[in-house]
Amino acid sequence: xxxxxxxxxxxxxxxxxxxxxxxxxxxxxxxxxxxxxxxxxxxxxxxxxxxxxxxxxxxxxxxxxxxxxxxxxxxxxxxxxxxxxxxxxxxxxxxxxxxxxxxxxxxxxxxxxxxxxxxxxxxxxxxxxxxxxxxxxxxxxxxxxxxxxxxxxxxxxxxxxxxxxxxxxxxxxxxxxxxxxxxxxxxxxxxxxxxxxxxxxxxxxxxxxxxxxxxxxxxxxxxxxxxxxxxxxxxxxxxxxxxxxxxxxxxxxxxxxxxxxxxxxxxxxxxxxxxxxxxxxxxxxxxxxxxxxxxxxxx
Amino acid sequence: xxxxxxxxxxxxxxxxxxxxxxxxxxxxxxxxxxxxxxxxxxxxxxxxxxxxxxxxxxxxxxxxxxxxxxxxxxxxxxxxxxxxxxxxxxxxxxxxxxxxxxxxxxxxxxxxxxxxxxxxxxxxxxxxxxxxxxxxxxxxxxxxxxxxxxxxxxxxxxxxxxxxxxxxxxxxxxxxxxxxxxxxxxxxxxxxxxxxxxxxxxxxxxxxxxxxxxxxxxxxxxxxxxxxxxxxxxxxxxxxxxxxxxxxxxxxxxxxxxxxxxxxxxxxxxxxxxxxxxxxxxxxxxxxxxxxxxxxxxxxxxxxxxxxxxxxxxxxxxxxxxxxxxxxxxxxxxx
Numbered sequence: 001x002x003x004x005x006x007x008x009x010x011x012x013x014x015x016x017x018x019x020x021x022x023x024x025x026x027x028x029x030x031x032x033x034x035x036x037x038x039x040x041x042x043x044x045x046x047x048x049x050x051x052x053x054x055x056x057x058x059x060x061x062x063x064x065x066x067x068x069x070x071x072x073x074x075x076x077x078x079x080x081x082x083x084x085x086x087x088x089x090x091x092x093x094x095x096x097x098x099x100x101x102x103x104x105x106x107x108x109x110x111x112x113x114x115x116x117x118x119x120x121x122x123x124x125x126x127x128x129x130x131x132x133x134x135x136x137x138x139x140x141x142x143x144x145x146x147x148x149x150x151x152x153x154x155x156x157x158x159x160x161x162x163x164x165x166x167x168x169x170x171x172x173x174x175x176x177x178x179x180x181x182x183x184x185x186x187x188x189x190x191x192x193x194x195x196x197x198x199x200x201x202x203x204x205x206x207x208x209x210x211x212x213x214x215x216x217x218x219x220x221x222x223x224x225x226x227x228x229x230x231x232x233x234x235x236x237x238x239x240x241x242x243x244x245x246x247x248x249x250x251x252x253x254x255x256x257x258x259x260x261x262x263x264x265x266x267x268x269x270x271x272x273x274x275x276x277x278x279x280x281x282x283x284x285x286x287x288x289x290x291x292x293x294x295x296x297x298x299x
Numbered sequence: 300x301x302x303x304x305x306x307x308x309x310x311x312x313x314x315x316x317x318x319x320x321x322x323x324x325x326x327x328x329x330x331x332x333x334x335x336x337x338x339x340x341x342x343x344x345x346x347x348x349x350x351x352x353x354x355x356x357x358x359x360x361x362x363x364x365x366x367x368x369x370x371x372x373x374x375x376x377x378x379x380x381x382x383x384x385x386x387x388x389x390x391x392x393x394x395x396x397x398x399x400x401x402x403x404x405x406x407x408x409x410x411x412x413x414x415x416x417x418x419x420x421x422x423x424x425x426x427x428x429x430x431x432x433x434x435x436x437x438x439x440x441x442x443x444x445x446x447x448x449x450x451x452x453x454x455x456x457x458x459x460x461x462x463x464x465x466x467x468x469x470x471x472x473x474x475x476x477x478x479x480x481x482x483x484x485x486x487x488x489x490x491x492x493x494x495x496x497x498x499x500x501x502x503x504x505x506x507x508x509x510x511x512x513x514x515x516x517x518x519x520x521x522x523x524x525x526x527x528x529x530x531x532x533x534x535x536x537x538x539x540x541x542x543x544x545x546x547x548x549x550x551x552x553x554x555x556x557x558x559x560x561x562x563x564x565x566x567x568x569x570x571x572x573x574x575x576x577x578x579x580x581x582x583x584x585x586x587x588x589x590x591x592x593x594x595x596x597x598x599x600x601x602x603x604x605x606x607x608x609x610x611x612x613x614x615x616x617x618x619x620x621x622x623x624x625x626x627x628x629x630x631x632x633x634x
Contacts, residue, residue, distance in 0.1 A: 190398065190401040191402050193359075194396055194464075197355055197357055197388055197393065198419060199386060199389035199416075199419050199420060204419065209407075212407060
């Protein structure tokens, strides 16, 4: 093909093409719906004090295990019902979004920066640095996540910083491997040689030539990792070694309702649904991102 | 006479492979004067590209420049410290590669890549760099240059991409451009236009060019001199018209016979028999001897020197011993 599609396009459309990624992402209906849901969850967490009808830890002794409002034995004061201590489920779910999202963001950012940074260095410089880091990564991969997390949490006791470390302990390995692999491939690409031929220095090659090629897969991985981290945090909280009990968290709530599931199904079901919907929307958005960031799709 | 712009003497680049050292460029010597265009011609794997990357000192491990001199405006590039070499790359000597799709960064816009090269050498930044980039794109014949700055390489056609690569190469007004098979990835019509562009840039900017190619048909109009390489050595060196009219090395003769002539079905196309020798263990005598139609007994025992011939020509072949002038050039290093 002597002329590409872009050549035939009138000039006015070029500006629009620059917005390629965003436009593609928003053009994807599933991704758009996920983005809207995700924004709703974030807003829920941020504005929790104004949205929640009650203090999430306030107990209503007169209304223990109240059914959701639409059931015949429900109560309009407690839309989603109450738990075994008479705490309002809706308020606790709204507050619970804070912990899930905040931990997800913090852990993913931390592992992303550490993992892809190390991967960039190992992939570019190789040698003993690469050998050491890759063996450490392989070793961590050999451990089941829960065993590692249990060990870290047992050693430090339940607090948020320990939880972040436990979740991040192994998470950086994924970023490390993706960025190292991509850097290895990019390091020998002609455009890197060409840039060297133009007088580029090593930091320039690393950050201005190679990094932009590694960023899209890293962003996609970050979105997908976010879902995993949210699940992992919920699992640890469910096991009672995650978020401290004073902070409302969905995993803890599912654990609280587990024993009562036959008598009061709502206590475990609603926080469980919240986890499901949040994780699903993060995952679908991640997949939308993957499609939108593929440079071949932004013609 | 002014000294040559580039003088390469006894350049030797070796790759240490598991099977032993492979000498990819062996005692390569040539000169290039200001404004001249030199063609480096030969089959794939004969050491053309290695010679080019050695001049730029871009040879990657396990490659190693083990000997020789690369003198650019009197300065030996092989002894230059790396930071000084870095300042020189792109600024005074630039390269154009074979496949513009892989030599342009897929993640950066055309504009970013041109502006980056201006910025690296401190020539221009910000708005001024953008304006220069627009001028450069105009100079290489890209329509709508202002809009094109925002295009990614994959949004351009092959010819456009190579024009962008050329724009980047000339962005810092280098004195010498090394073009490594710049038209091989393009169709014939585009080839002609890209060569036309290079020729006009050469004239406007008094550029010196080393054109690496396996296409003898390309060099006739474009180059002043030709160095024919075979198995890591330059086997013949001559002015273009002389070489095309009367090749003095059997390999050059063989190469010329490989070119089909349009409208001349009476001239047969004859491929060179045999294959390129293994460079880890090259033949003891002349490297072309196993394929040479004129091979003599001594060709297989001792490698012939470069014979200096009338008209400033050189040929590395015993057939040219008679009629050669003076001592072989350049004097071979001992040891």
